[in-house]
Amino acid sequence: MSGLASESVSASTPAVRHRLAERGIDPQLFLLVPATVFVVALFIYPFCYGIAVSLQPAQGGALAAYRAFFTDAYQRDTITTTLAIALPAALFNVFAAVPIAYRMRGRFRGKRLLTTVLVVPITLGTVLTAEGLLNFLGPTGWFNRILLSTHLVDQPVTLTHNYWGVCLSLVITGFPFAFLLVLSYLSGIDPTLERAAATLGAGWAQRFFRITLPLLAPGLATTFCLTFVLAFSVFPSAILVGDPTGGTRVISIAAYEAAYVRYDYAAASATAIVMGAVELVVISIVLGLRSLFYTGSTAGGKG
């Protein structure tokens, strides 16, 4: 009896799965339910809630908070301020990572040590980085002391509490990300492609610009997006090593002030939504450009 029962179960299980598969349903995908619930509860719901709050200001119509943001130059300019910091920092991180990762793509003695040294700043965190920058690059830090003692400058160079401080901080924390990503994209490119190019008469520059770079470009676009998002939401370093009331009054500071200084939640939410929209625009442009490149396999043929 029991043998018969288990037989009929095992006979029907593949059949059910088969029927579901014919309708394009993979039962194993139900394993994604917890993750989906998590994302909905912790991201989609707050996001929609934020939109709803931003559309219900204390005074004026539904769009009053947005109108207020865009008509007030003090608020509106935070967009360009943030972009002026985040875009160059992200670009620099990506383009500085390329030559270093390119030199390090092969196998050599000490690669692990060198990678560790380059990646360690990830573990520092923004606050520690800011503290280090203030100590080392401040008006009485060793950098300025060396410059002054060698008479290269008469006045200390101001590298903290301004634009440059924030940029440096973003480079220090963002570069390791960019470097690790670029290195892994590079190691996915078949090294025999460059060797083939060499036997066809291509020098190193032609090999890099015609073979490696085009195959790396989609990866660079992705890397840029990630480091840009990191840089765009800069908050601690803009306050600690920047000039939070002037040159580095970034958009997250505007949102913070609206929420916790003026207690205007509609304005704060509207600012946050604007921030997300700007990021989305930049990322869409970059990913649009990315699709112009070849994005398929980077192997040289049948392995």
Added chain:
Amino acid sequence: MTGFETLRLDGVTRRFGGADALAGLDLEIRRGEFIALLGPSGCGKSTALNCLAGLLPLSGGSIWRDGTRLDTLPPERRGFGMVFQNYALFPHMSVRKNVSFGLRMRGLPRAEIRRRTDDAIRLVHLEEHAGKLPGQLSGGQQQRVAIARAVVVEPSLVLMDEPLSNLDAKLRLEMRTEIRRLHQNLGLTTVYVTHDQEEALSMADRLVVLRAGRVQQIGSPEEVHTRPANRHVADFLGFRNLLPGALLADGEININDLGVRTKGTPVGPISDGDAIVAAIRPEDVLVRSGGVEVTVEVAAYHGREIAAEARTADGLHLHLRTSQRLAPGDKVSVVLPPDRLLVFPA
């Protein structure tokens, strides 16, 4: 990039971490020759080819093109074409772009690039596929692109590293003739690496047999096939019966466990009383009366022939191929013809 009369490898050596991957390769390649580097996996064939191409620096020795020293030049200045085992096609370029790459690197006029690219694509019958990306082609088509890309620049030497090893058996046979035909029609000089003895014998003018980084024999396919220089070459070239024994007086040999004395053809220095290895191909073992009694143990069908494994009364295993229909348990008599039985020092 012009042709040469001879390309000379002079003690070319390459070490990896203390171990010799290639030890003292001496070879003279004449213009128009088809040379096969033959040997088992790991014997240093690719190393030799990469040293020639300039993709690996030498640990010792030198390479000369006529009077010019070559091994100090980077690969892009040697003017050799190379076909890689995995083809190494540029995945982001169309077939046409792949083929024209070498011409573009040489900065030739656009009209000439177009004409020569078209010719090369026609040569490998890929006209309809010229606009496709490599990922959209079959293995055999990718292979043809790789060949067209290497020969379009009219290289003074074409290097091929096991170019057929990723293809199925039928395509492999077709491509063999194709490559040989291109070599003849274009007047190429080719160095071809393979571990497949049939491929090497059927395609090459001259074979270089390698083992553990050392040259074992250089010779024409016929020389290598009929007179392997030592037992290792014999083993690699299909002498499946390697029978230990000793040389007696008057050229007679005693093969252990065979039961009778026999004669063979000595290869290399051996004197009476030395331990030897007698080698014979399965197809040279004759099933004929008046020889040694053996019992068939395994018989495998190979179309017109049966490949059988048999055993003498004393327990010596013999591989043989015959058109007779043998079955396990059959008792037959076999003869080892002296001119086919090669005798090597053990």
